[in-house]
Amino acid sequence: xxxxxxxxxxxxxxFLFLGSLGLLRLPDVYNRLQAGTKCTTLGAFLTxxxxxxxxxxxxxxxxxxxxxxxxxxxxSNHALGRASRKSGVSLCDKSVxxxxxxxxxxxxxx
Amino acid sequence: MSxxxxxxxxxxxxxxxxxxxxxxxxxxxRAVAVDTIAxxxxxxxxxxxxxxxRYVYLDVALVYAVLTFIGSVxxxxxxxxxx
Numbered sequence: 806x807x808x809x810x811x812x813x814x815x816x817x818x819x820f821l822f823l824g825s826l827g828l829l830r831l832p833d834v835y836n837r838l839q840a841g842t843k844c845t846t847l848g849a850f851l852t853x854x855x856x857x858x859x860x861x862x863x864x865x866x867x868x869x870x871x872x873x874x875x876x877x878x879x880x881s882n883h884a885l886g887r888a889s890r891k892s893g894v895s896l897c898d899k900s901v902x903x904x905x906x907x908x909x910x911x912x913x914x915x
Numbered sequence: 916m917s918x919x920x921x922x923x924x925x926x927x928x929x930x931x932x933x934x935x936x937x938x939x940x941x942x943x944x945r946a947v948a949v950d951t952i953a954x955x956x957x958x959x960x961x962x963x964x965x966x967x968x969r970y971v972y973l974d975v976a977l978v979y980a981v982l983t984f985i986g987s988v989x990x991x992x993x994x995x996x997x998x
Contacts (some may be wrong), residue, residue: 841948859965861963888991891996
């Protein structure tokens with residue numbers, strides 16, 4: 806049980822590190838949101854579940870925390886992405902298409 | 916032994932996010948970095964509860980997760996249309 810928990814927690818912390826590396830290296834707010842949302846959600850989920858497996862008495866409460874993060878982290882990052890698009894942050898130079906320009910309220914400000 | 920490796924990796928991740936928060940050209944960059952740091956810190960608090968063997972620290976992690984969610988949504992609303 807302990808070995809399984811250590812393996813899962815190692816995978817989780819590795820995902821946390823990769824997410825923050827992507828946050829540092831990627832060129833754009835929206836690309837950074839990709840790294841900061843997906844990798845960090847999976848990493849935190851696996852880390853917390855791994856602690857719950859290492860200490861089986863704590864499994865219900867760690868499950869509650871992990872499910873809460875799994876639900877709310879994409880919501881808050883989605884709100885941040887929408888806010889940054891509406892406040893007029895432009896895309897990076899290599900972007901090919903920007904469909905949001907066609908909608909009202911999302912037009913690029915000069 | 917494995918706890919030290921976990922703490923080292925998480926510390927490295929938080930310092931990379933801090934670098935982005937200091938560098939970030941626009942305000943949403945910094946907001947994204949702060950939100951990522953908050954999620955990593957929740958995982959760190961659960962890990963610390965395991966290392967110190969205290970069940971109560973899990974409550975701290977849960978309350979921290981709730982408060983950072985509310986804070987991120989409030990920052991997003993402020994960036995979108997002001998107060």
